[in-house]
Amino acid sequence: MQLPPLNALRAFEATARLMSLSKAGDELHVTHAAISHQIKHLETWLGRKLLQKSGRGVALTPAGAEYYLAVSGALAAIAHATGNMRRDHNMRSITVGCIPSIASRWLVPALPSFRESDPDLDVRIVYARAEERFDDESLDVLITMGEDLSAGRESRLLFSRRNQPVASVHYLAKRNWTIENVPFARADLLHDESVDGWKEWFRKAELKPTEPIRGPIFQDFNILATAVIAGHGVALCPVEVFRREIERGDLVVLSDISTAETQGYYLITSAWAKKPVRRFAEWFIQECNSSSLR
Structure with a gap:
């Protein structure tokens, strides 16, 4: 050569x-x-x-x-x-980094089924920050927001990040509002990290919000999810990630108008991932496709 x-x-x-x-x-x-x-x-x-x-x-x-x-x-x-x-030649364990919103709603609840299908492979779950990038020295799988277009990486879409307004039926009943007739300008708005998400939604909806936009701001998305399910107000949430809560009726979607349609949550591995890693990836992708939002 x-x-x-x-x-x-x-x-x-x-x-x-x-x-x-x-x-x-x-x-x-x-x-x-x-x-x-x-x-x-x-x-x-x-x-x-x-x-x-x-x-x-x-x-x-x-x-x-x-x-x-x-x-x-x-x-x-x-x-x-x-x-x-x-690494261990037989690869008896894999390390999966996962952002909290997907870990708590999808990965951790589904793990028992993976252990049943692949009992000899141990899975170590670690929290990943939203800005964290895949590093095959420390991770076998990264589940995060956004794809990785670097050489030697494979990114597979799990969920769209399309955000729509959601609330609990208890909140709507408390305000005597119906799903079809929510006055968003007067609603108790819940915010993920900043008020910018709601600003963008009001702009797309061609509605005038109350100025300044108020409401609690949550640094952790899981706390925001807890608040909206508990009936504290209306939140912009990725409806595909909250598919099961919506199907169960814990949350209802209040508008077809959405934001962040081009963004998504991805599962990222090395392009040369070993078979155990690929088995885990295929299993989790199937779990995420197990039911669809209508």
Whole structure:
């Protein structure tokens, strides 16, 4: 095989990904000058210009962009294969990172059925932050909001994040309102992290809210869910995630107008995930598709 110098490849991949010689040097624990030398060495070896100056940083040439796609995928494959070699060969356990809203409503309640179907595989569940990205050194599966388009990753959609106004029937009865006739401007609005979600909904609904928009703001989405089910007010919730609560009648959808339609919750694995990880992924995707919102 005619392979280029591997240290130079690592320097090029890091620089192209970070768009900075200095940041690449920090990541690889070498100097800015060393990174520059390695890239020049690689360009000489290939006979092609890969990077060019762009302001205070660097940019890929067309040839560099094409080469980066191949190099990043190949290095990701090597890293994953190496990680697998260092793990238990028989893979008796997997680690699943999951954001709290999906863990509490879907993953944890369904786990007994996975243990019945795959009793020899232990599953370790850890909470993941919404901004956390997949790292196959610490996780086998990540269930989070948003997909991962990085090389060597597979993202599969679990739920749309389409948000619609919901409330409990007890709240509506307390206010003498019907599902078809909710005066949203006078409702007790519940907020997820900020009032921006409701601002966007009122804009799309072409309704004028009471100014300023009031109501409790919840940092944790599970606390917001508890509040709306308990009848404290009206919340914008991802209706697919709350499918079972809606089907049971714990919550009712108050409007067809929605926000965040293009966003979603995804299950992310390595593109080279082992069979136990793929079995878990297929099982959980099937669980999430087990009933549909009409």
